[in-house]
Amino acid sequence: MQEITIDWIEPLWYGSIFLGSGGGGKSYLLASELHKVLQNRAIPLLTLDELPENNFFCGVGLLGSPELSEESLPSGMEARIIIEELEKYTGAKFKGISIVEGAGVNIFYPLLTALQTGLPVTDGDAMGRAFPELQMTTYHLENLTVTPLVLIDSNYNLHLFLDKQDTFLLELNTRQIISQQGGVGYFAGFPYPGSVLKRVLLPGTLTFAREIGECFLQADNYRELFSLLLEVTSNSFYGPVVEIFQGTVTNISTYEITKWKAATLISPKGEKLQLLFQYENLLAFKNGNMVASVPDLISAIDLNKLKPVNNNEIYEGQQLALLGLPAPLRLRISKALDVVGPQCFGYRTIYVPLEKLYWDYYHKKEVFS
Known part of the structure; x- marks a missing residue:
């Protein structure tokens, strides 16, 4: 069993931004808080193989606006409340915390919860990146419900979703509550035993996020950074990273009716790329031709700072x-x-x-060496 210690936090922060694919919320304040409280403590981290098959775990996370959560930083105490409430209705005594979204603030909030409860966390998640809605998980692919689920809003009101419920409908119901109660909330749900999590979760994603972050800490220039990222990703179940574009942002547009946003970049050679995003980066078009699309990740790196950035920082x-x-x-x-x-x-x-869009790149032997 591994332990998450203070030296995990900075690389995990960079990795959480990269895997956020432009979204996932600004995780700096939560990462900073964890850095403080982990001075002399550690969080047990269980690989999926180490999960006891009959022990129950619950997933925790943030719903709504990560930016609003920064105005009143969560302590993890709200998670203790909702976990205890969930235990009342399930009859289960939870033995660990599972991670639903392995990116952005939802990497760090479960860790804060683990410190407050003394429970271990899983080295795996149900998205492998950032997505904005509850149905966008591997649980949904296995026809497993989110409920029973307990939601606590920013005013510390509890909202219970105890019966089996369509995940799309649950997403709408929770979003409506959050919009009326301060714009942010925290949930405990996905109550499943280790035997289910072994089948459902994407393995090793926290460790992978840390490895991604280490690349940013070790590199002295962009070419070195790309080489390090290529090595780490080539040895993962994601696939080798590929460069889509380098350029300068010349315009950022917002389309209010559709809630779409677009950033236009121009390369030194005069090539044009349009990056389309909502919460996350979703599509990229180079000279009018698609060069990347969701669910593949599109991650931005500030070339001057040599750090990953969210799309609200562009x-x-x-x-x-x-x-x-x-x-x-x-x-x-x-x-x-x-x-x-x-x-x-x-x-x-x-x-x-991406493997089809960049056929020659992905079928060169050296990419996989």
């Missing part, structure tokens, strides 16, 4: 490199694309894998 004049990371295969099957493909975000296009 500004005109900024020099960026956009990197693509193939999504885990389980996110590419037809049933998964029905909930995480481009059409689920309102775009009239189909998913095309």
Whole structure:
């Protein structure tokens, strides 16, 4: 069994931004808080193989606006309340915390919860990246419900969803409550034993996020950074990272009716790329041709700071490199694309894998060496 110690936090922070694919919320304050409280403590981290098959785990996380959570930083105490409430209705005594979204603030909030409860966390999650909605998980692919679920809003009101409920409907109901109660809430749900989590969760994603973050700490220049990222990703179940574009941001547009946003980048050679995003980066078009699409990850790196950035940190004049990371295969099957493909975000296009868009690159032997 591994332990998450203070030296995990900085690389995990960078990795959480990279795997956020532009979204997932700004995790700096939560990461800083964990850095303080982990001075002389550690969090047990269980691989999926180490999960006791009959022990129950619950998933915890943040719903709503991560930015609003920064105005009143969560302590983890709210998680103790909702976990205890969930135990009342399930009759289970939870033996650990599972991670639902392995990116952004939802990497760090379960760790804060683990410290408050003394429970271990799983080295695996149900998304492998950042997604905005509850049905966009590997639980959904296995026809497993989120409920029973307990939600606590920013005013510390409890909302119970105890009966089996369609996940799409649950997403709407929780979102409505949160919008009326301060814009942010915290949940405990997905109550399943280790035997189920072994089948459902994507393995090793916290460790992978840390390995990604270490690349940013070790690199002295962009080419070295890319080489390190290529090595780490090539040895993962995601797939080798690929460079999509390098350029300067010249314009950022917002389309209010559709809630779409677009950033335009121009390369030194005059090539043009449009990055389309909502909460996360979803599509990229180079000179009018699609060069990346969700569920594959599109992650931005500030070339001057040599650090990953969220899409709400992108500004005109900024020099960026956009990197693509193939999504885990389980996110590419037809049933998964029905909930995480481009059409689920309102775009009239189909998913095309990075390996097909960059056929020559991915079929060069040295990429996989």
